[in-house]
Amino acid sequence: MAKAALGKELLVEAQDKKGMLAKISSAIASAGVNIRAICACGEKGRAYFMMVTSNNSKAIKALKPLRFPVKEKEVVLLVLEDKVGAMEKVSEKLSSKGINLKYIYATTGGNQKVCSLVFSSNNNKKAIEIIQKCRI
Known part of the structure; x- marks a missing residue:
């Protein structure tokens, strides 16, 4: 049977260039946070990473030094x-x-x-x- 619940994902915006996923996932992993689901796309020189993590607040804190815009969305x-x-x-x-x-x-x-x-x-x-x- 299907189970549904409200949750929060992170939307991270970065330059669309080689190595961005590695940089973002490394920062999150270094904080001990698991990425449970991810979707990414690039458009007009920008990359957008939508992800559900095991701890959004720790992930946001870990991404802060990278200076990428990060939003939390329902x-x-x-x-x-x-x-x-x-x-x-x-x-x-x-x-x-x-x-x-x-x-x-x-x-x-x-x-x-x-x-x-x-x-x-x-x-x-x-x-x-x-x-x-x-x-x-």
Whole structure:
């Protein structure tokens, strides 16, 4: 069954150049913080790293010396059974109730038979309510 909760991700902005991910992940790891999920993209010379960590406040503190802009944003943390059609059911249900996903990133859990998703929508709290009410 799907489980959804509000969470926080970090949005780190940096120059889009070689080694930025290594620099950012090294700073976070040095603080003893785990990156649990990450999505990155580059556009017009800028790189954007969206990540869920085990301790955002420690990660922010560790990134401060790098002088990259860092924001903390509300997201939905969703755990689904890792099976064919699970994402289809969730996305159809959210869409039918007026929820528009702004972005989403995910990972599977390998032997755990679950996948973890991170998303932001036009109404995160309503999205969680919808997911909790349906049997997915």
